Amino acid sequence: MKTATIQNGVKAASPVMVSYIALGMACGVVLYDAGISIFGIGLMSVLVYAGAAQFLAASMLVLGASIPSVILMVFFLNLRHVLMSASLSSFVKDRSFGFISLFSHVLTDESYGINYTKSREGLWTTDEAMMTSLSTYGTWVLSTIIGGAIGSQFQVNTTIMNFALIAMFLCMMVQQFISREHMIAGLVSAGVTVLLMVLFKHNIALVIATIIASFAGYGLEVRKERRKDRKKDKEIQSDLKGGESHE
Amino acid sequence: MNSYWTLTLGMAVVTYLPRLLPMLLLSKKEISPSFSRWMTYIPVSIFSALVASDIFFWNGSFNINPAINIKLIPSVLVFFIAYKTKSLLWSMIIGLVGITLLWIFL
Numbered sequence: 001m002k003t004a005t006i007q008n009g010v011k012a013a014s015p016v017m018v019s020y021i022a023l024g025m026a027c028g029v030v031l032y033d034a035g036i037s038i039f040g041i042g043l044m045s046v047l048v049y050a051g052a053a054q055f056l057a058a059s060m061l062v063l064g065a066s067i068p069s070v071i072l073m074v075f076f077l078n079l080r081h082v083l084m085s086a087s088l089s090s091f092v093k094d095r096s097f098g099f100i101s102l103f104s105h106v107l108t109d110e111s112y113g114i115n116y117t118k119s120r121e122g123l124w125t126t127d128e129a130m131m132t133s134l135s136t137y138g139t140w141v142l143s144t145i146i147g148g149a150i151g152s153q154f155q156v157n158t159t160i161m162n163f164a165l166i167a168m169f170l171c172m173m174v175q176q177f178i179s180r181e182h183m184i185a186g187l188v189s190a191g192v193t194v195l196l197m198v199l200f201k202h203n204i205a206l207v208i209a210t211i212i213a214s215f216a217g218y219g220l221e222v223r224k225e226r227r228k229d230r231k232k233d234k235e236i237q238s239d240l241k242g243g244e245s246h247e
Numbered sequence: 248m249n250s251y252w253t254l255t256l257g258m259a260v261v262t263y264l265p266r267l268l269p270m271l272l273l274s275k276k277e278i279s280p281s282f283s284r285w286m287t288y289i290p291v292s293i294f295s296a297l298v299a300s301d302i303f304f305w306n307g308s309f310n311i312n313p314a315i316n317i318k319l320i321p322s323v324l325v326f327f328i329a330y331k332t333k334s335l336l337w338s339m340i341i342g343l344v345g346i347t348l349l350w351i352f353l
Contacts, residue, residue, distance in 0.1 A: 022336060040251055047259040052290075057258065059297060067254050075261035076289050083283050086269035097271075104267040160346050163318060166301050167342025169294045170322065171329035176291035189292040190299035197300055198309050206296040210289065213296070217288035218281075 001127055009131020012118060016110040017139040020051075024140045026164060027054050028147020033161055034061040038148040045141040049106065052172065053077050054144070059165045062158070065203035072207050084112040091119050092126055099126070106133035181224070185217025298322070317353055321345030 010017075024045075031041045031054065048054060053074040060070045085104055092100055103126070111133040118124035177183045189209045196205035269278070303309060305316040313319040325342040332338070 019336075026339070036251065040255070044255045044258070047255055048262050050258075050262045053258060053262060056293070056297065057254065059301070063300065067250055067257065070254060071257035071261055073293060074258045075265075077293050078262045078265050079286055079289060081262075081265045082269050083278065083286065085266050086273045086278055089270045089272075089274050092270065100270055101267065104270045105263060107266045107270075157350070159318075160343065160350060162301070163321065163346040164339050164343055166298055166318065166322065167325045167329075167338045168335055169297045170325045170342075171333070171335050171338035173291055173294035173298060174326065174329040175333055176294065178287070182288060182291050185288045186291045186295040189295040193296040193299040194303050194309065197304065201307075203300070206293070206300055209296045209299075210292040213292035214285060214288035217292070218285040221284060222281075 005127045006131050009128045010135045012114050013132040013135040016136050020136055020139045021143045023051060024143025025147035028144040029151040030058040030161060030165055032148045032151030034058040038145060038152060041148040042145040045144045049137060050078055055165060060203060062162055063203060069203050069207055076210055081107060095126055103130055106137045111136050181217045181220045184220060185213045188216045189213030317349040
């Protein structure tokens with residue numbers, strides 16, 4: 001790989017690298033708090049490499065959730081990568097299987113954001129894209145290890161540390177309020193979660209609430225569209241009638 | 248530590264497959280529009296479920312008395328900060344300051 005390629009890739013990644021340092025360290029602290037060793041944190045970052053999913057795992061483990069329910073939630077959370085991955089398939093179609101295996105592993109919301117925008121502009125090679133993704137990957141792995149080491153040195157107040165997570169999830173939730181239907185889905189999910197938690201006292205409540213709320217939101221969106229279509233049809237019809245009466 | 252390996256490898260598999268398979272096998276056009284629209288509702292539902300399963304409970308039982316469950320007031324604060332700034336870092340800072348103050352004074 002040429003030096004210029006490496007430089008371009010790292011330069012494009014640099015703003016994301018800065019935010020990964022802060023978030024990665026926080027993630028390391030909470031994972032250590034959830035009972036995972038520093039080595040375990042590093043290995044998890046290498047093998048999983050998904051910030052939101054790792055935060056989710058820390059949060060659910062602290063609440064005493066079962067491993068299958070954590071994995072199920074991680075699966076749902078990471079389904080969103082399906083679209084991003086598919087939209088980069090034409091960009092990497094001439095590359096080897098090995099390249100795609102690694103390039104897809106280091107796909108995140110942020111690296112996708114950079115690489116998709118740059119590749120649309122045209123002047124972005126797959127090597128540069130790989131370099132961008134690898135620099136954010138390395139930054140994340142190192143930062144979570146450092147976070148774990150920090151967590152091991154200081155006794156942190158669990159209520160307070162755990163609230164850092166909640167604050168982050170609250171913000172991620174608000175960032176997803178992209179339409180009225182998405183807001184309603186969020187409300188439904190919260191309501192169903194609380195209800196099921198009270199009834200069953202089990203974290204499977206989160207999985208069930210997620211499924212119900214996502215279908216509720218989607219259902220509302222479909223209904224709204226149908227209404228709009230019907231309204232349009234009516235308008236066209238009344239326009240036609242109006243036209244006739246003038247004649 | 249057996250559970251660590253189950254957790255990490257399980258998470259790795261369910262994270263890697265949605266990243267690898269579409270890039271290898273699909274193009275964007277081949278994904279059904281209803282599936283991709285439904286998918287946009289998953290993150291908001293997950294984050295909301297995570298938040299709700301935590302902030303409305305104190306010592307394991309449902310509690311919405313802000314004087315006992317000290318997570319409630321900072322949560323409202325963080326919600327507005329998040330709404331205004333959309334910044335993860337700011338939300339985290341304000342949240343930490345808020346909960347620490349309440350922890351000390353209550």
